Amino acid sequence: MLTLRQLEYFTALAQEQHFGRAAQHCHVSQPTLSHQIQLLEERLGTTLIERDRSGLRLTPTGESVLEKARNMLQLRDDIEQAATQEQTDPMATTLTLGVIPTIAPYWLPELLPMVQQAYPQLKLKLYENQTADLLDKLQHGQLDAAILALPIEHDQKLRTTALYEEPFAVTMAPNHPLASSKVIALEDIDPQELLLLEEGHCLRDHALEACKIAQGTALNANVRASSLETLKHLVKAGMGITLLPQKAIDEHDTSLTTRPLTGEACRIIGLIWRTTDPRQHVFRNLEKALKS
Amino acid sequence: MLTLRQLEYFTALAQEQHFGRAAQHCHVSQPTLSHQIQLLEERLGTTLIERDRSGLRLTPTGESVLEKARNMLQLRDDIEQAATQEQTDPMATTLTLGVIPTIAPYWLPELLPMVQQAYPQLKLKLYENQTADLLDKLQHGQLDAAILALPIEHDQKLRTTALYEEPFAVTMAPNHPLASSKVIALEDIDPQELLLLEEGHCLRDHALEACKIAQGTALNANVRASSLETLKHLVKAGMGITLLPQKAIDEHDTSLTTRPLTGEACRIIGLIWRTTDPRQHVFRNLEKALKS
DNA sequence: TAAAAATACTCCATAGGTATTTTAT
DNA sequence: ATAAAATACCTATGGAGTATTTTTA
Numbered sequence: 001m002l003t004l005r006q007l008e009y010f011t012a013l014a015q016e017q018h019f020g021r022a023a024q025h026c027h028v029s030q031p032t033l034s035h036q037i038q039l040l041e042e043r044l045g046t047t048l049i050e051r052d053r054s055g056l057r058l059t060p061t062g063e064s065v066l067e068k069a070r071n072m073l074q075l076r077d078d079i080e081q082a083a084t085q086e087q088t089d090p091m092a093t094t095l096t097l098g099v100i101p102t103i104a105p106y107w108l109p110e111l112l113p114m115v116q117q118a119y120p121q122l123k124l125k126l127y128e129n130q131t132a133d134l135l136d137k138l139q140h141g142q143l144d145a146a147i148l149a150l151p152i153e154h155d156q157k158l159r160t161t162a163l164y165e166e167p168f169a170v171t172m173a174p175n176h177p178l179a180s181s182k183v184i185a186l187e188d189i190d191p192q193e194l195l196l197l198e199e200g201h202c203l204r205d206h207a208l209e210a211c212k213i214a215q216g217t218a219l220n221a222n223v224r225a226s227s228l229e230t231l232k233h234l235v236k237a238g239m240g241i242t243l244l245p246q247k248a249i250d251e252h253d254t255s256l257t258t259r260p261l262t263g264e265a266c267r268i269i270g271l272i273w274r275t276t277d278p279r280q281h282v283f284r285n286l287e288k289a290l291k292s
Numbered sequence: 293m294l295t296l297r298q299l300e301y302f303t304a305l306a307q308e309q310h311f312g313r314a315a316q317h318c319h320v321s322q323p324t325l326s327h328q329i330q331l332l333e334e335r336l337g338t339t340l341i342e343r344d345r346s347g348l349r350l351t352p353t354g355e356s357v358l359e360k361a362r363n364m365l366q367l368r369d370d371i372e373q374a375a376t377q378e379q380t381d382p383m384a385t386t387l388t389l390g391v392i393p394t395i396a397p398y399w400l401p402e403l404l405p406m407v408q409q410a411y412p413q414l415k416l417k418l419y420e421n422q423t424a425d426l427l428d429k430l431q432h433g434q435l436d437a438a439i440l441a442l443p444i445e446h447d448q449k450l451r452t453t454a455l456y457e458e459p460f461a462v463t464m465a466p467n468h469p470l471a472s473s474k475v476i477a478l479e480d481i482d483p484q485e486l487l488l489l490e491e492g493h494c495l496r497d498h499a500l501e502a503c504k505i506a507q508g509t510a511l512n513a514n515v516r517a518s519s520l521e522t523l524k525h526l527v528k529a530g531m532g533i534t535l536l537p538q539k540a541i542d543e544h545d546t547s548l549t550t551r552p553l554t555g556e557a558c559r560i561i562g563l564i565w566r567t568t569d570p571r572q573h574v575f576r577n578l579e580k581a582l583k584s
Numbered sequence: 585t586a587a588a589a590a591t592a593c594t595c596c597a598t599a600g601g602t603a604t605t606t607t608a609t
Numbered sequence: 610a611t612a613a614a615a616t617a618c619c620t621a622t623g624g625a626g627t628a629t630t631t632t633t634a
Contacts, residue, residue, distance in 0.1 A: 002368055004296055005624080019589060032625050034589060039623095044375035047570035050433065051589075052449070054634075057433035059570055060385050061378050068367045068374070075364045076294055079357050083336035086353050093352050141342065141349035156608090157344070278339035278351055297599080311614060324600050326614060331599095343614075346609085448633090 004076060006040040007069040009033045010048065014066050017056050090282055092121040098134035098146035099126060102203040102228055103269060106247035107147075111290055118289040122282075131202045138274065145283060147290075149202045150270040159283075160272045163290050167266045168210050169249060169258045171232070172241040179257045186262060191217050195231055195240040198224040203267070207243040210265035232256060296368060298332040299361040301325045302340065306358050309348050382574055384413040390426035390438035391418060394495040394520055395561060398539035399439075403582055410581040414574075423494045430566065437575060439582075441494045442562040452564045453579050459558040460502050461541060461550045463524070464533040471549040478554060483509050487523055487532040490516040495559070499535040502557035524548060 013022040013033065023033040041048050048062035058066060086092070099108065108126070115122065127134075127143060134146040139157065152160055170184045178184055189211050196219065197204045213219075220240060225231040228248050235242050236255050245267065249258050271290060273283045305314040305325065315325040333340050340354035350358060378384070391400065400418070407414065419426075419435060426438040431449065444452055462476045470476055481503050488511065489496045505511075512532060517523040520540050527534055528547050537559065541550050563582060565575045 002296070002372065003624095004294070020587090028624090029626060030589070031591080031627085034591090036624080038590085044372065046375045046378055050566070050568045050570065052433075052566075052568050054431070055433075061375060064374050065371050068371045072364050072367045075360045075367070079360045080294065080336065082356050082360070083338045083353060086338055139346070141344075141347075274342070274344075276342045276344050278342065295599095312612090320599090321601060322614070323602085323616080326616090328599080330615085344608095 002040070002043055004072065006036045006043075007072060009036045010040055011066060011069050011073060013037060013049065013056070014058055014062070019056075089121060090279065091119045091285060093279060093282060094123040094125060095144040095282070095286070096125040096127060096142070098137060098143040098148070099128050100131055100134065100146075100148045100202060101128055102197070102201060102245060102248070103147055103149075104128045105228075106245070107269075114292065115286065115289045118292075119285065122286075130200045132200065135272075138272065141274075144277065144279075145271060145273040145286070147269065147271055149206060150268040152270075152272060157275055158272055159275045160270045161287050162268050162270045163287065165266045165268055166245045166247060167264060168207065168243045168245060168261055170241055170261055171235055171244045171249065171256055171258050173236060173238045174255070174257045175238070176241060176257065178241065178259065181259060184259045184261050186212055189241070192220050193240045194220060195223050195225065195234050195242040196220070197228070197231060198226050203228075203245070206267045210243060210261065210267075294332070294335050295328075296364065298328045298335075299364060301328045302332055303358060303361050303365060305329060305341065305348070306350055306354070311348075381413060382571065383411045383577060385571060385574060386415040386417065387436040387574070387578070388417040388419060388434070390429060390435045390440070391420050392423055392426065392438075392440045392494060393420055394489075394493060394537060394540065395439055395441075396420045397520075398537070399561075406584065407578065407581045410584075411577065414578075422492045424492065427564075430564065433566075436569065436571075437563060437565040437578065439561065439563055441498060442560040444562075444564060449567055450564055451567045451575075452562045454560050454562045455579070455582050457558045457560055458537045458539060459556060460499065460535045460537060460553055462533055462553055463527055463536045463541065463548050463550050465528060465530045466547070466549045467530070468533060468549065470533065470551065473551060476551045476553050478504050481505075481533070484512050485532045486512060487515050487517065487526050487534040488512070489520070489523060490518050495520075495537065498559045502535060502553065502559075 009022065009026055009028075012025045013019065016022040016025055019034055019037075020030050023030040026033060037049065044061075044065070046061050047059055048065055050057040050059060104126070112124065115124065127137070129137075131148050131152075134143060134148055135152065135158075137143040138146055139155070147163070150160060150162055152158070170178070170189070172178055178188055181188070191211075191213050194207070194211065194213075196207060223234060223239060225234060228244065231242050231244070234240065243261070243265075244258075249256075251258075271283065271287050277283070301314065301318055301320075304317045305311065308314040308317055311326055311329075312322050315322040318325060329341065336353075336357070338353050339351055340357055342349040342351060396418070404416065407416065419429070423440050423444075426435060426440055427444065427447075427450075429435040430438055431447070439455070442452060442454055444450070462470070462481070464470055470480060473480070483503075483505050486499075486503065486505075488499060515526060515531060517526060520536065523534050523536075526532065535553070535557075536550070541548075543550075563575065563579050569575070
């Protein structure tokens with residue numbers, strides 16, 4: 001078996017040109033080094049060193065082995081270096097972060113600069129999709145963490161923390177009858193009039209929950225929006241009303257009227273990651289940065 | 293201590309994504325592999341692998357270690373490859389060959405093509421200087437072999453073989469008195485008239501020896517030629533006579549007359565190399581090629 | 585004779601094995 | 610209940626030591 005130790009002794013010998021000094025350099029006894037060199041030569045089936053009272057000499061094979069051996073030892077050092085460096089700067093890593101589509105366009109523009117400022121060494125790769133897909137990819141290691149709406153059914157392999165609460169607001173066309181009320185009561189909302197995102201978006205379920213609409217209630221079956229922007233356009237067109245998260249509302253847009261819902265309905269946005277990921281402190285730091 | 297074995301197991305594990313299969317792949321038991329992976333992680337002070345019932349995952353550090361580990365293992369294979377290849381084709385080496393100046397210009401043009409034809413894989417680097425320097429460089433490993441005139445005082449670290457005998461001939465201007473003789477007798481040569489190479493050239497000593505001129509005899513002290521070509525010019529100018537080796541004589545050159553010396557005086561050209569050099573068979577092959 | 589490498593041998597650290605336990609699906 | 614990895618413990622290989630011999634300058 002060719003070992004790194006043998007190569008270490010060999011390179012030391014090539015450098016010192018003397019078995020005794022090479023042994024000293026490696027902090028071993030001269031016979032120990034001699035023996036390992038013999039084993040190395042035996043293993044390779046060739047002579048690497050021309051022994052001679054008046055100095056040593058590498059054979060051509062020895063020279064070529066020496067070059068490769070030095071490269072190997074350098075790589076070994078690099079490996080150890082890479083590992084210890086990760087300890088000294090744990091945030092110098094890359095996280096692949098999943099975000100649900102009802103958060104990504106509205107929160108990320110303000111969150112990312114803050115994170116980058118707090119941890120300039122941290123690299124984030126973003127991926128946008130619905131909760132179910134994010135969780136799947138998270139569990140399979142294709143994602144390192146995700147920002148999504150809580151609660152999540154708790155797989156014990158995943159850990160979550162709440163980042164903030166995001167209130168819902170009822171959104172309608174300015175000429176809608178409800179626009180005259182200051183606050184919308186739950187019972188004012190007609191399930192048939194309520195516009196929702198297509199199946200799969202957690203916001204759809206949270207909106208139903210906020211309006212306390214029971215499962216099985218007849219809903220507006222004609223419209224299935226694939227994004228919040230689509231939803232807004234539908235509302236503007238007078239096709240119904242909807243619930244939007246606070247951040248998705250543009251207050252300068254006069255073509256939409258927004259009213260709070262009674263009971264301060266909201267959704268909780270959280271961060272989720274694998275408990276098996278060794279970078280737990282990285283996620284805790286990320287959490288802190290995202291909360292501020 | 294970081295070992296190649298650990299890196300081997302680690303790369304196998306990264307490939308198989310399964311401790312048991314990786315162990316099989318390495319022909320060791322699962323606990324053995326597990327333990328070595330633990331030692332590796334312990335040594336590096338980081339987690340390389342995220343363990344998980346549903347498959348394994350490399351951490352970012354693990355990925356970077358994996359890349360370097362693969363390079364290292366590749367280099368190890370290269371080292372073993374280089375060594376075994378040298379065994380399958382021992383002539384695929386480079387020899388630095390020293391040649392004395394009184395041989396180089398005359399013999400090399402015909403010798404080298406023959407050697408190259410016999411051993412196309414063999415590379416020769418040539419170096420031309422006088423015997424003493426060649427022997428010094430040979431002993432210090434700056435040369436691998438040398439072609440020079442024998443005998444050489446036998447250092448037991450060097451081995452010689454005779455390649456061929458090269459006759460001497462007396463050379464003079466066509467109008468020289470001796471030019472009328474068919475053969476030159478030793479006693480015809482006047483030491484005062486004999487032109488010689490400068491000190492250091494073995495041919496100088498061999499010429500004196502061939503002419504049986506005792507040490508201490510008064511010589512022509514005005515002329516010290518630094519090369520055979522210079523010597524020829526001096527002879528042509530009528531400044532004296534000299535002894536040239538056969539090969540240095542151009543038979544078409546009518547401006548010089550050549551006559552054999554009685555007693556078939558000659559010098560022996562030989563090959564010399566270190567006995568400690570592991571490529572002994574290479575020298576034996578070279579010897580064969582040079583003799584033919 | 586002195587200096588350097590090789591050899592002889594002894595010892596112990598550790599890689600590797602088997603048997604078993606732990607853990608999560 | 611099952612499958613997979615970790616743990617416990619034992620064995621034996623081989624790396625490292627000291628003492629000694631060999632070799633050559």
